Amino acid sequence: MSAANRPKTSLVPPDDAVAPVRHPEAPAPGAPLGAHYDQCFGCGEGQPHGLHLQARAGDGVSVTAEFTVKAAHQGAPGLAHGGVLTSALDETLGSLNWLMHVIAVTGRLETDFVRPVPVDTVLHLEARTTAVHRRKIYSSAVGRIGGPDGPVAVRADAVFIEVKVEHFIEHGRDEEIQAAMDEPDEVRRIRAFEVNP
Numbered sequence: 001m002s003a004a005n006r007p008k009t010s011l012v013p014p015d016d017a018v019a020p021v022r023h024p025e026a027p028a029p030g031a032p033l034g035a036h037y038d039q040c041f042g043c044g045e046g047q048p049h050g051l052h053l054q055a056r057a058g059d060g061v062s063v064t065a066e067f068t069v070k071a072a073h074q075g076a077p078g079l080a081h082g083g084v085l086t087s088a089l090d091e092t093l094g095s096l097n098w099l100m101h102v103i104a105v106t107g108r109l110e111t112d113f114v115r116p117v118p119v120d121t122v123l124h125l126e127a128r129t130t131a132v133h134r135r136k137i138y139s140s141a142v143g144r145i146g147g148p149d150g151p152v153a154v155r156a157d158a159v160f161i162e163v164k165v166e167h168f169i170e171h172g173r174d175e176e177i178q179a180a181m182d183e184p185d186e187v188r189r190i191r192a193f194e195v196n197p
């Protein structure tokens, strides 16, 4: 069966899924994770059009992040675009894989929009990995408004799929791949993940 015809993977882990394992060298709870790629739309500091999300490690395999909705993120007048909020959730969920020293891409992501999010609102994001099954990583996130304990405005469930570094080298545009390979920090970061405990 081709990948395009495969039935959607359930967002509920199978019975023989296992608990996620925090890597011994993962940043301590409270420490910032830093950007995984300077030009990333979600977290890259060098990306002028990006969301500039900065995730911090939590306990176990969990993270927190804040995202301020700007005027450039509107869908309806004065309200955040749902796709932008989903991007913020995707990035926050994606950063969880860093705590396990696993390189993974989003396979499936489902968002519930619970409350409208006005411009200038700070979205307080929290995400956690709940289970791992072979290459599949199951994670969930919520975004609250009005403070870290405020009401939930968005929530999402996702399945990430573990990939090798070669995934990016094979599929990425040569120009950007070459530039990333010329960055010693980027290469060190990504190569460190190839050796798992």
Ligand SMILES: CCCCC/C=C\C/C=C\C/C=C\C/C=C\CCCC(=O)SCCNC(=O)CCNC(=O)[C@H](O)C(C)(C)COP(=O)(O)OP(=O)(O)OC[C@H]1O[C@@H](n2cnc3c(N)ncnc32)[C@H](O)[C@@H]1OP(=O)(O)O
Pocket (backbone or CB within 6 Å): 003, 008, 009, 036, 037, 042, 090, 091, 094, 095, 103, 104, 105, 106, 107, 108, 134, 135, 136, 159, 161, 163, 165, 168, 169, 177, 180, 181, 186, 187, 190
């Ligand atoms: C030294 C140079 C460095 C260069 C790189 C530099 C930096 C890169 C660093 C980090 C970047 C990492 C991540 C980015 C982080 C955050 C950004 C947010 C995350 C994203 O925004 S990321 C972009 C959007 N994302 C994609 O661009 C994926 C496109 N897609 C594919 O590339 C393939 O489709 C793939 C790889 C997903 C699977 O392909 P495949 O052939 O490897 O795997 P296969 O088919 O064998 O499936 C194996 C098992 O996964 C299940 N499975 C497969 N596909 C699924 C799906 N869609 N949903 C649910 N489950 C799925 C199967 O059901 C099976 O499950 P089971 O084991 O139970 O049978």
